[in-house]
Amino acid sequence: MTIHEQIRAKAAEYRDYTALNLSKMVQVKSYSSQEEDVCRLIVTLCEEAGFDEVRIDGLGSVIGRVGNGPKKLAFDAHIDTVEVGNLKNWNFDPFSGEIKDGKVWGRGSSDQKGGAASMITAGRILKELGYGGEYTVYFTFTVMEEDCDGMCWKYLIEEEKFRPDLVVSTEPTSCRLYRGHRGxxxxxxxxxxxxxxxxxxxxxxxxxxxxxxxxxxxxxxxxxxxxxxxxxxxxxxxxxxxxxxxxxxxxxxxxxxxxxxxxxxxxxxxxxxxxxxxxxxxxxxxxxxxxxxxxxxxxxEKIGWTKKEYSQELYFPTWKIDADHQLVKAGVAGHEALFGKKPVVDKWTFSTNLVATTGRHKIPAIGFGPGDESQAHAPNEINRVDDLEICAAFYAMLPYSLEKK
Structure with missing residues (x-):
């Protein structure tokens, strides 16, 4: 079997595992600055998946690592959510995490714990395939994005001096590949x-x-x-x-x-x-x-769950990268190898943590995530299990695809 065939097979094998991990995360409330319980859960899930290293940074984000290559590739998912709003607008318990009809139901399922669940599966796949290529693959599960997008990454880059070479946001894109958004x-x-x-x-x-x-x-x-x-x-x-x-x-x-x-x-x-x-x-x-x-x-100036004092101005710069950038090309090639077709390349309407990594610090980035942008902050939020499987495969494939460029 080729590497993309092995990845496809493992993503399918772990389809239920990915959905169950998302369900577990949805069941844990994690409003901005109150993410400790879900962060502790994610540490456990990453350790169980066999990650090489898992730690919590000063602001409370979880940082997982697979591999030891000289280059750094980071996949990012924020794991805080907005509140549920008027419960009368919901047709089910927002924190049920129920899995039915090929979907995971509940607050944060698309925005954006779905990306986090697919990331954990991707890390497991890379470990089981014995990935030892030129990339150290980081999986960041970040805090306080809903209140102040990008501050978690501003802290990582400027205070902890953690600067990846490439970044992938797993915010919902309906499994399209995004290369920019407004600030x-x-x-x-x-x-x-x-x-x-x-x-x-x-x-x-x-x-x-x-x-x-x-x-x-x-x-x-x-x-x-x-x-x-x-x-x-x-x-x-x-x-x-x-x-x-x-x-x-x-x-x-x-x-x-x-x-x-x-x-x-x-x-x-x-x-x-x-x-x-x-x-x-x-x-x-x-x-x-x-x-x-x-x-x-x-x-x-809100204080997060670790009680670390950190603040920034409420300015989140615009970003984009060219359609012919090596990261975009690698993403397109990896998707085509996995699924036999090129992805739609587009942009987000809303804002993400990439305002810091790319808008502020000019690190090349793309977006690829499960679920729909329209689900964000809406009642009756869901994510498709099909999307979770697709994204787990895409994330595991990307380091291999990058090495061919």
Whole structure:
């Protein structure tokens, strides 16, 4: 049997094993910064799979290793999840982890513990095949992504000096191969007014009305944003996600307003540009000098389960790699060897940990993961067992495919 035939056979043999491991992970709640229990479970699963080394880093992410080659290839899955929201929108227990009808059911099954389950199986396959090639293969099960995508990797690279040569995100791609996505940032705007009694509003200056004008200005800015030159990632976007207006009382003109903005950044856009656009549009809409109001990028400062203090600005740079990059080519070749066809090559709509590895630190990366992007953060989340098997095979094949390039 060829190596790809052996990998296909083992991925099929471990189909139920992969689904069961995903089920176990789904059953353990792991909201951002509260991932300790699922991390402990993953350590056990990696050890049982025969990994050469398993450790927990300073922020709480699990790092598994297979092989001892001179080059470093890292597969990444974040293992925190968003909360379940309104339980009335769910048709089943979000933490049941039930396996039925060819699917694993529950919160995090697609976003993105499915990728983690396939990674564990891939590590087991590589160990059983006696992989000893030019890559040390790392499997990272990372924390706090839902709150602050990429911070876990910013910490690994900048604080623990762990820098792989290549990275694969296992976020859901419907088993397509992705080579980029837009970046994002969060922006806070603070507008000031002058309060007065509500019976004579003409005596004051309403921050509420300024906020309304500012919100409409942001709506216009979103319409005016343009796509990237390649038209691969598409246009950037901006939206008002929160508003808060306050005054001395319910019978007073508001003297404070806050708008919180979600900005998606296409290729060629960065934080400086985005902030200057917001400042200009709001200044024109309100008539205020830009120096009279605040446009700022907040920091993320939540403490994780290890109680390690670490923070970063809420800026997540755009990334992409060329379609003819060796990593893309190796992924396409490996997929074709395994499944007899080339994968669809595309991009994510949402953001991933690759904002840090690739957007910030320029490490080449691709995405390939089980499940659908549309399942992320949605009620009644599921993942297909077929996808888990496909991805386990793809991850195990990639080191071999890279060595042929």
């Amino acid at each position: 994002r940032m969060e922006i806070r705007v603070i507008l000031k007014g002058i309060s007065c009694h509500g019976s004579a509003p003409e005596r004051g200056v309403s921050a509420a009305y300024k906020a309304a004008k500012a919100a409409l200005a942001i709506e216009q800015l979103n319409k005016d944003l343009q796509p990237d030159a390649e038209k691969f990632l598409g246009k950037g976007t901006i939206t008002v996600s929160q508003m808060d207006v306050k005054g001395p009382s319910q019978c007073a003109v508001a003297d404070y307003a806050m708008l919180y903005l979600d900005r998606r950044l296409t290729w060629g856009e960065d934080a400086e540009l985005a902030i200057s656009q917001v400042r200009d549009y709001i200044s024109k809409a309100t008539g205020d000098d830009p120096s009279s109001f605040v446009v700022e990028m907040p920091n993320y």
